[in-house]
Amino acid sequence: MASTAVLYIDVWSDFVCPFCYLETPVLDQFRNAYGDAVEIRWHAFELRPEPAPLLDPNSDKIAESWESSVRPLAGERGVTMRMPPVAPRSRKAFEAALFARESGRFDLVHRAIFKAYFEEGIDIGDTDALLDIAAACGVDPELLEEALDDGTYTDLVIEDEEFAKKLGVSGVPFAVLSREPAPGQEPPPPIALRGAAPIQHFEAAVERLFPDGFPGN
Template identity: 30%
Template sequence: MKVEIWSDIMCPFCYIGKRKFEAGLAKFAHADTVEVQWHSFELDPNMQHKPGQTIHELLAERKGISVAQGKQMNDHMAGIAAEVGLQYDFDRVVPTNTFLAHRFLHLAAAQGKGNEAEERVFAAYFTEGKDIGDLDTLAQLGADLGLDAAEVKATLQTDAFAQQVRYDEYQAQQINVRGVPYFVFDDKYAVSGAQPAELFQEVLEKVWEENHPAPTLVAGQDSAACAVDGNC
């Protein structure tokens, strides 16, 4: 079974949704058969990094509220994240454009490190206060995953994997993705948002049952058989 996930690194609900999906997957009896494929989505393709600007200030600017109110909203989000074991530190978050980071995620996926890279970049952004729009930072994150830092940096200095990011975004448009996280199960069912783990488990089981239907008994064939209680 394939599960495709569209997400953006700067989306707080995407990291939370990742944890909830993982919790549902852990309860799924056939978890070892599930292939997870991540797709890029940019919530703000025109986002520009402003040195020194905090995420509280950015939120206040966009919402037309005070910085104190922006911080209050982020503190509330941190509380939601804590419920699934994540430690968001919005005081350290570096607001930045995520396009380069998405290219990095595709690079890592091409080397078999897709899931690990998603986790590493989310943690770097929401917990560690790293600038995931910085080339050297991404090279170091690559090294953390066992990739060659110099190779990562050299690759990202070209336009490598830019086309893959754009194609992900094109696919999102074709299936009418309006927000992230967005989960698609075997091209059959979609789940939008950081839904409860139980819902993810339910969808996984539904898709499994549809892909592995029980045999249908032809009427009348049970008349010449022995039952499980030994009666023949």
């Protein structure tokens, strides 16, 4: 198996999207299979940024979606979830995760925010809640609060979203798989996967990107 990344998976998601959370076990499974040869890079995509109206968490539409789509897929993928009682904005949560990246704790905080929202029903749009989540992951809450108050990482969130628009992303999760070129060759075009794609779709993309076999396999 290659010891450095040769395959990249760029994933646009939103912390308030249940299908984004349901894609995490698939990406975990994929990463476990390919190890350090794969680099997963998460990107921000706010489904309802200011001033878009927030959804009513108690609406029949959301309840129907959970019963018909979310819960069955959660059962298939072994994910514990409950319908959150709140529908917050997610920009500050993205900023908190980016702050955590500076100390090498992005993955911990990223996963903890998802879990807090979809397993514990915590309002991840609330700054104090984000500080508690980050502190439990070993992130300095005082420095994080400063960064959130100052909007230190706001531009990075917006950059992620602007790039997503250029790619034509209109919903999440949205993943793009790409590879390093072979010596003296042009790399094959990246492959996009929309929605909560199963592991088989990722494996098929790898076969297309590496027709001669994945390095180390």
